[in-house]
Amino acid sequence: MLERESRHEPGSRAAGRPGTGTRGDGGDDTPGSDVARQKDALRARVLEARRALTPEQRATAAEELRGHVLELAQELREGPVCAYLPVGAEPGSLALLDGLRAAGRSVLLPVVPPRPGPLDWAVYTGPDSLGPGPLGLREPTTPRLGPAALRTAVLVLVPALAADRSGRRLGRGGGYYDRTLGALPPGVPVVALLHDGELIDEVPADPHDRPVTGVVLPTPGTVATGNNGRG
Numbered sequence: 001m002l003e004r005e006s007r008h009e010p011g012s013r014a015a016g017r018p019g020t021g022t023r024g025d026g027g028d029d030t031p032g033s034d035v036a037r038q039k040d041a042l043r044a045r046v047l048e049a050r051r052a053l054t055p056e057q058r059a060t061a062a063e064e065l066r067g068h069v070l071e072l073a074q075e076l077r078e079g080p081v082c083a084y085l086p087v088g089a090e091p092g093s094l095a096l097l098d099g100l101r102a103a104g105r106s107v108l109l110p111v112v113p114p115r116p117g118p119l120d121w122a123v124y125t126g127p128d129s130l131g132p133g134p135l136g137l138r139e140p141t142t143p144r145l146g147p148a149a150l151r152t153a154v155l156v157l158v159p160a161l162a163a164d165r166s167g168r169r170l171g172r173g174g175g176y177y178d179r180t181l182g183a184l185p186p187g188v189p190v191v192a193l194l195h196d197g198e199l200i201d202e203v204p205a206d207p208h209d210r211p212v213t214g215v216v217l218p219t220p221g222t223v224a225t226g227n228n229g230r231g
């Protein structure tokens with residue numbers, strides 16, 4: 001139910017680049033545009049709400065998400081799961097990654113490229129396989145597999161600040177996942193992990209935004225999202 005449909009939009013990478021003005025249904029990612037302002041306002045709101053979560057609330061949410069994702073992963077054919085290392089109050093946990101490994105999955109983690117481009121990937125082989133990365137973040141110390149490793153995944157777990165039922169997703173503003181997910185073969189689920197309350201009525205979106213096929217929240221669990229016609 002969370003399958004990613006084939007809906008690549010030829011030229012979406014080139015069309016509507018910053019500075020091309022307004023668009024009918026798409027928004028405008030020019031810095032200072034309405035959509036950019038709306039995204040920034042929503043990011044600030046969500047990040048503030050996340051900061052207000054107590055350590056107990058974060059731990060409970062992480063445990064619930066772990067259970068839902070492991071259940072979801074049971075339905076999938078054999079193959080690696082692309083996941084991420086949560087930072088701060090971001091939904092997810094190392095326990096989730098370890099749970100996927102214990103269930104027999106290979107887990108790939110993103111490595112941020114030195115210049116804007118698609119994410120690189122490396123295998124997570126346990127907490128000892130993590131070392132210091134840029135911006136004070138941890139990242140895998142295992143060999144880099146290259147961006148094409150994404151294409152081997154049977155599930156991609158993505159970080160998000162919010163999503164809506166059409167599958168529009170708001171990230172932290174780097175555009176990394178938007179530059180990455182277009183290479184994923186159709187039919188592979190792309191699932192955002194959220195805190196309760198972060199599945200909202202409408203996420204402001206630009207044409208470059210890559211949709212998710214589902215979200216997982218601590219309380220309701222897995223929710224399939226529709227197709228907003230992009231991606």
Ligand SMILES: Nc1ncnc2c1ncn2[C@@H]1O[C@H](COP(=O)(O)OP(=O)(O)OP(=O)(O)O)[C@@H](O)[C@H]1O
Nearest residue numbers: 013029170171172173174175176177178179208209
């Ligand atoms: N496919 C792309 N090609 C070139 N630039 C892109 C592409 N996708 C996004 N960008 C750039 O990245 C910037 C940030 O995009 P956006 O605000 O959608 O980030 P995000 O979705 O929150 O981040 P992320 O994908 O890292 O979670 C955009 O202003 C845009 O210029």
Ligand SMILES: [Mg+2]
Nearest residue numbers: 171178209210
């Ligand atoms: Mg985006």
